[in-house]
Amino acid sequence: MSFFFLDEYEDMEAYIPGEQPKDRQYIKLNANESSFPPSPKVLEAVNQSQINGMGHYSDPHCMELRAAIGEVYGFGADQVFVGNGADEVLGFCMMSFFREGMKVCFPDITYDFYRTYAKTYHLDYEQIPLKDDLSIDVEDYINTDKDVILANPNNPTGKDISVADIERIVKKDPKRMVIIDEAYVDYGNESCVPLVRKYPNLVVIQTFSKSRNMAGARIGYAISSKEIIEDMNKIKFTFNPFNMSSLAITAGTAAVKDTEYLKKCVTTTIETRKYFEKEVENLGFFVFPTTTNFAFIKHPTLDAGKITKELKDRGILVRHYQNERISAYLRVTIGSREEMQQVIKELKDIVESALCVC
Numbered sequence: 001m002s003f004f005f006l007d008e009y010e011d012m013e014a015y016i017p018g019e020q021p022k023d024r025q026y027i028k029l030n031a032n033e034s035s036f037p038p039s040p041k042v043l044e045a046v047n048q049s050q051i052n053g054m055g056h057y058s059d060p061h062c063m064e065l066r067a068a069i070g071e072v073y074g075f076g077a078d079q080v081f082v083g084n085g086a087d088e089v090l091g092f093c094m095m096s097f098f099r100e101g102m103k104v105c106f107p108d109i110t111y112d113f114y115r116t117y118a119k120t121y122h123l124d125y126e127q128i129p130l131k132d133d134l135s136i137d138v139e140d141y142i143n144t145d146k147d148v149i150l151a152n153p154n155n156p157t158g159k160d161i162s163v164a165d166i167e168r169i170v171k172k173d174p175k176r177m178v179i180i181d182e183a184y185v186d187y188g189n190e191s192c193v194p195l196v197r198k199y200p201n202l203v204v205i206q207t208f209s210k211s212r213n214m215a216g217a218r219i220g221y222a223i224s225s226k227e228i229i230e231d232m233n234k235i236k237f238t239f240n241p242f243n244m245s246s247l248a249i250t251a252g253t254a255a256v257k258d259t260e261y262l263k264k265c266v267t268t269t270i271e272t273r274k275y276f277e278k279e280v281e282n283l284g285f286f287v288f289p290t291t292t293n294f295a296f297i298k299h300p301t302l303d304a305g306k307i308t309k310e311l312k313d314r315g316i317l318v319r320h321y322q323n324e325r326i327s328a329y330l331r332v333t334i335g336s337r338e339e340m341q342q343v344i345k346e347l348k349d350i351v352e353s354a355l356c357v358c
Contacts, residue, residue, distance in 0.1 A: 013116055014116065015113050018032075026315050026316065027335060028317050029294075029316065029332050030331075032209075033210075034215065036269075039258035039261040045250050058245055062249055065256075066082055066221075067080075078226045079225065081221060081223075082244055083243055084243050086221075089221060092236055093179060093205075096231050097147075098121055098123055102123055104146050105149075106128070107136055108127035108128060109134065109157065111151050111183075141169045150178075152181070155184065156296060156321060156331045157296060162190075166178075166192045170195060171198075173201075177203065178201060180202070180205070182204055187270060188270060200228070202224065203223075204224065207219070208252060269293050273334045279340075283351050295332045295334065297329065304329060307347075307350060310346075310350050311343070311346060316346060318332045
């Protein structure tokens with residue numbers, strides 16, 4: 001590190017995303033992206049005039065996109081905050097409402113960025129262990145004196161919490177902030193966005209990176225009370241007023257309005273996930289039930305790390321975690337039907353080859 005690097009960041013833990021090697025063409029199923037293209041409406045919206053207009057700054061208030069998101073969920077634009085991906089939205093939450101030493105809690109097995117941000121902002125954080133079945137014990141979060149961050153469904157387990165249980169957490173203490181990350185909510189889950197009308201201490205974060213097939217566009221958003229959104233925008237305007245490009249604003253606006261295309265892509269992904277899960281069960285894998293765009297699977301005898309390496313050698317990327325409690329599992333993003341058929345073919349060959357050796 002340089003002489004000028006701040007001492008307080010010396011032990012900062014960087015987030016490690018799913019690898020993105022460029023040495024060959026891969027079936028990329030390790031980052032919970034989407035194999036679908038964005039809505040056709042996006043291509044119509046991002047036209048030549050939009051590109052020609054890139055010499056001018058984008059709207060720092062992002063009003064077109066915020067209004068479109070609000071319209072879909074039944075809120076005004078003043079209750080919507082947009083950012084350069086859901087991670088940045090979460091980052092603005094941290095900058096706006098969490099000072100050094102504040103108490104926050106989240107599961108010990110969840111999206112790693114929560115811990116990364118907690119360390120970066122020097123928070124007094126607690127990682128609450130999941131139960132033996134890898135589910136969240138809601139009582140842990142109802143009875144805590146800490147602010148709460150939860151992914152629902154959780155990542156990488158795919159386990160969800162009911163909206164009724166989330167409401168129990170939120171209403172227990174109105175002076176405690178509860179942030180719910182709903183990155184995977186569209187894949188068969190109930191959103192807690194309606195609770196925002198009742199509880200001003202709730203922030204719900206969603207993303208365009210999964211069900212709207214726009215991970216590369218970097219669009220995330222939060223829905224909360226007018227006061228919380230106003231606070232976040234104050235911080236944004238002291239840090240990066242132009243955090244969203246004009247192309248992202250235009251593309252996101254078109255995508256969020258195309259609800260029929262969203263439903264079509266989600267339905268196809270769910271059907272493909274069920275197909276994949278059934279096929280790998282036939283190969284002897286245990287399938288952990290999820291309501292997401294990924295499968296969480298393990299084999300009773302084969303090492304998950306070795307399977308991951310073998311699949312990579314065959315041109316397929318999946319995610320393997322070193323955490324001891326889930327080290328036996330593979331997280332496999334659901335791609336197209338053709339991609340998943342190829343994964344099944346390779347897994348079948350890996351399993352049969354291993355059994356023959358044994």
